[in-house]
Amino acid sequence: MNIIDDLKWRGAINQQTDAEGLKEAVENKKIGLYAGIDPTGDSMHVGHLIPFMILKRFQLAGYRPYILIGGATGSIGDPSGKKAERTLQTMEQVGHNQACLTKQMEGLFGKDGSFNIVNNYDWLSKLSLIDFLRDYGKSFNVNTMLNKEIVSSRLETGISYTEFTYQILQGIDFAHLFKAHDVQLEIGGSDQWGNITGGIELIHKLHGSDAKAFGLTIPLMLKADGTKFGKTEGGAVWLDPEKTSPYEFYQFWINTDDRDVIKYLKYFTFLSHEEIEGLADKVKNEPYKREAQRRLAEAVTEFVHGKDAVIEAQNITKALFSGDIKQLTTKEVEQGLKNMPSMEVSNEKKNIIEWLTDDTKIEPSRRQAREDVKNGAVRINGDKIIDTDFVIDPSAYFDGKFVVVRRGKKRYFLAKVK
DSSP states (O other): OOHHHHHHHTTOOSEESOHHHHHHHHHHSOOEEEEEEOOSSSSOBGGGHHHHHHHHHHHHTTOEEEEEEOTTHHHHOOOOSSSSOOOOOOHHHHHHHHHHHHHHHHHHHOSSSSSEEEETHHHHTTOOHHHIIIIIGGGSOHHHHHHSHHHHTTTTTOOOHHHHTHHHHHHHHHHHHHHHHOEEEEEEEGGGHHHHHHHHHHHHHHHOTTOOOEEEEEOOOBOTTSSBTTEETTEEOBSSTTTSOHHHHHHHHHTOOHHHHHHHHHHHOOOOHHHHHHHHHHHHHOGGGOHHHHHHHHHHHHHHHOHHHHHHHHHHHHHHHHSOGGGSOHHHHHHHTTTSOEEEEOSOOEEHHHIIIIISOOSSOHHHHHHHHHTTOEEETTEEOOOTTOEEOGGGSGGGTEEEEEETTTEEEEEEEO
């Protein structure tokens, strides 16, 4: 199947500048293509993944993907949909973020030479003001620039000249990659349509109207309930395992709504059409089994964090569901109970009743603590404790770092040993 047809089947195409021309181009040769990201932060979140999943599909099909990390554009900021101007970052911070994003991209795309990472600072920083105005400024009409949605939405509140010129810089990026690396396609979010078409217009002015340059945008990703994809109560779902642990990452995907799961399988996995259609049937006929969600969580977690992270996340999930947490490692306990109620305790040995009330405040009173222990409602590190004289030794569990308490069937508490 033509890769463009595959993207259509996956619902991954919003707009194309020349649909027939692009389809012909990808059928005739392994074109170069790119997507960009500015180093405004030191990690991508799952929303950033969407255009790069398309880039990855092209890579797997033998095309030549380029990832542009905007060391120059990231230092000035794009006119985002927000009303306020972006706060400028120091060049030191931009460099740090760029290094972090490069490492993440290498994890996703590999190090086998089948893709390239470029930094627009390498060419934009060499432009003098005179060159910028003479070679590129003359090719951009201010009236057209003002009508671009991302700019027009800011005119009422105001926009600086710095952010106003961002679209010129992005156009120069496309023109540079077109000339230097024969990159013919730019991929971006739907909000980048104006910038992408501006780059194509610049290429046509510099190289003639017959120059084969194309743009493709992806649809805005919303959940079935209309809320923004990639957000949870705890905030964004990051690719950095220090910000969002692999277990939390896995849980984000496994908790996907039935109405969204097939869409996400098409967008975020490399499963075959046949397997996805089979999972769609299971969602329709056996939704309670949640096989589609499990397969989604496995596939995306493995893609981002590796197979070992999937096994780790599944171990934590199984242990927390069954209550048998003794099998977990210290690292897995830290991941799985990261967002559970927690408190700090000393490593002093103590009677369980005193410890549950005085030290941790898990129980509201000693009377309630004794009642819960006698009724078998309290588990310490997976063991049911019914002896009110039991002595807790915090240093004896999970390398002396944690004591895990389960009260009732589902409530977990994490005591961190000082």
